[in-house]
Amino acid sequence: MAQIIVEGLSKFFQVAERRPGLWGAVSGLLRRDHRSVAALQDVSFExxxxxxxxxxxxxxxxxxxxxxxxxxxxxxxxxxxxxxxxxxxxxxxxxxxxxxxxxxxxxxxxxxxxxxxxxxxxxxxxxxxxxxxxxxxxxxxxxxxxxxxxxxxxxxxxxxxxxxxxxxxxxxxxxxxxxxxxxxxxxxxxxxxxxxxxxxxxxxxxxxxxxxxxxxxxxxxxxxxxxxxxxxxxxxxxxxxxxxxEQLDPERRMKVELVNDERFDVEHARVISREGTMLQLSFDPRRITTPELIRRISESHEVRDLLVEYPPIEELIAKLYADSADSKPAVIEPSA
Amino acid sequence: MDSTRSPEGARGGFAENVALYGRYISISIMSQMQYKLSFLLAVVSQLLVTSLGVLGIWVMFSRFGSLGGWGLHEVLVFYGLVNVAFAIADALATGFDRFGSEYIRQGGFDRLLLRPRSVSLQLLGHELALRRLGGFTQGLIVLTWGLGHLDVPFDPATLLFTLYIIGCAVCLFLAIFILQATLSFWTVESIELMNTMTYGGVEASQYPMSIYEPWFRHFFTFVVPLACVTYFPVLVLLGRDDPVGTSRWFQMLCPLAGPIFLMVSIQVFERLGVRYYTSTGS
The missing domain is CATH 3.40.50.300 (P-loop containing nucleotide triphosphate hydrolases)
Structure with missing residues (x-):
């Protein structure tokens, strides 16, 4: 049995609304308008x-x-x-x-x-x-x-x-x-x-x-x-x-440093940013494997250095928040 | 691994709580001794400041001779007693006194709730403010000075009764501090109002209550029973009849209002206050 069980947990806070100005502060002592703010809504996990x-x-x-x-x-x-x-x-x-x-x-x-x-x-x-x-x-x-x-x-x-x-x-x-x-x-x-x-x-x-x-x-x-x-x-x-x-952003990132400042065009590799010979690429590992991409890049360009990485997790989270901001929360199935 | 520990429940026995309090206090004294000079300065300055109050009384009596039928030494007994009791309560109640600012505003109260001990005990353990020794010493000197110049027998009965009054008065002052702290669950702004109660109450009860208007006296008898732990029992001590006409029995028993008030205030704090806090989280 789970050690921690949380089921349909909600918490609403009453927030006092203050009216502006001196008169607001004084009248606020006697009567306050309250607004209910949801801090948690129907949260469940184990x-x-x-x-x-x-x-x-x-x-x-x-x-x-x-x-x-x-x-x-x-x-x-x-x-x-x-x-x-x-x-x-x-x-x-x-x-x-x-x-x-x-x-x-x-x-x-x-x-x-x-x-x-x-x-x-x-x-x-x-x-x-x-x-x-x-x-x-x-x-x-x-x-x-x-x-x-x-x-x-x-x-x-x-x-x-x-x-x-x-x-x-x-x-x-x-x-x-x-x-x-x-x-x-x-x-x-x-x-x-x-x-x-x-x-x-x-x-x-x-x-x-x-x-x-x-x-x-x-x-x-x-x-x-x-x-x-x-x-x-x-x-x-x-x-x-x-x-x-995988669900949010299956893409991988690749940093490539070229020897020459030349035009870069390799299929399946999208250039996110470029500063001279330094390139930031993005690719989908479901379409092209990492070794295959590296092979193709080395074939068409002279490469000084190369690094494969995940997109920073901050970006994933930001994406998640952006998705959820579209009025109704995006429910993502736990892929466990 | 832990469920066997203290199966009797987390509140624990009285002796265990006393032991923990003792530990808090020894630690508090140790911390204060890290700043010896500032401690000494605080004691001395408090001694001087409170002594000015006595000087005021002395000046008044040298000018007018008596106050509503009370002599200088009698008033000194009231004054000394209240100050001794208040200094003790003040020293014990630092945690409650700073509750609004340090525990509610800065969020330290969460930590107290996260520990398996009564929050009142933890707040009492916040500090034993040794700097109150100044006010205490001054009050004690004034009290013995006053009693020494009056026709009061110096015997165990007098001593015990004096201790009884002081004990009850300490309870009442503590209760007021605790109620003040309870109020800060709801608002940190109305503390000034409560200060009128503590400091104003102390000021008022430094003098015999018979000199005040009846409504004022009734307030400090039935609402905030300060007169019950100072004025009435001191009448017994001084062997004087009450100009207002209360009975000896009443005068001897009414100090118990102090401990009762304390128990009620702790319950209000721990139940109402904590319940409110845990439903709002701030």
């Missing part, structure tokens, strides 16, 4: 234990609303939601004892305390038995190599260091589900890689279910086998990343 799912969408699409409902701190307007057999907001205390939540923007550690003190305080808050705590903690500290940081007050840590400590903090009570809300935001390339490596490892070795929201498509590409795309409160797509690619 997630199995041990999955690593990317949950992506533009700002305001309903990502954090979903995460908040799943973590028990927001009550939906309609629909069903069960996490490990519990309704999160009805049994909040029991529920949150079994999940970990990391916000990239906001640390859960105590600003003035050395990292280790924060960990110890969390042990007490989550009531982790002493021996179990010691094992988990030491293991996580070693895996994340934060040993040298333990005596440092959190306010003195760099963002990357803080993020690693935050991740460890969220795992001290061995949660079965981990929510990561933009964990790599603002990190440098090295920290980003280290963090991805760690996230993958937690998922594989501990079997922790991980739900990751991010704007960084490289995170998704590196980590997630399954991607749920949400836009305007509805699920636009749910399935493996490869499937999403």
């Amino acid at each position: 997630i199995n234990a041990g999955e690593l799912v990317g949950y992506i969408g533009p700002n305001g699409a309903g990502k954090s609303t979903t995460i908040k409902i799943l973590s028990g701190i927001l009550v939906p307007t309609a629909g069903r939601c069960e996490v490990r057999g519990r309704v999160p907001w009805l049994e909040r205390h029991q529920h949150v004892a079994d999940i970990g939540v990391v916000f990239g923007q906001r640390s859960q550690l105590w600003w003035d305390l050395p990292v280790m003190e924060s960990f110890d305080l969390l042990r007490d808050i989550y009531r982790v038995p002493a021996s179990e705590y010691r094992d988990t903690r030491d293991q996580l500290i070693a895996e994340m190599s934060i040993e040298p940081l333990l005596a440092t007050p959190v306010r003195q840590l760099s963002l990357g260091q803080r993020m690693r400590c935050d991740l460890v903090a969220s795992l001290l009570h061995c949660p079965s589900i981990l929510f990561l809300d933009e964990p790599t935001i603002g990190l440098d390339a090295v920290s980003r890689l280290a963090l991805r490596h760690f996230i993958r490892r937690i998922n594989r070795e501990r079997g922790t279910t991980i739900i990751l929201t991010t704007h960084d498509m490289d995170d998704i590409e590196a980590l997630c086998e399954r991607v749920i795309v949400i836009g305007r409160g509805t699920i636009l797509s749910d399935g493996p990343l490869a499937g999403l690619r």
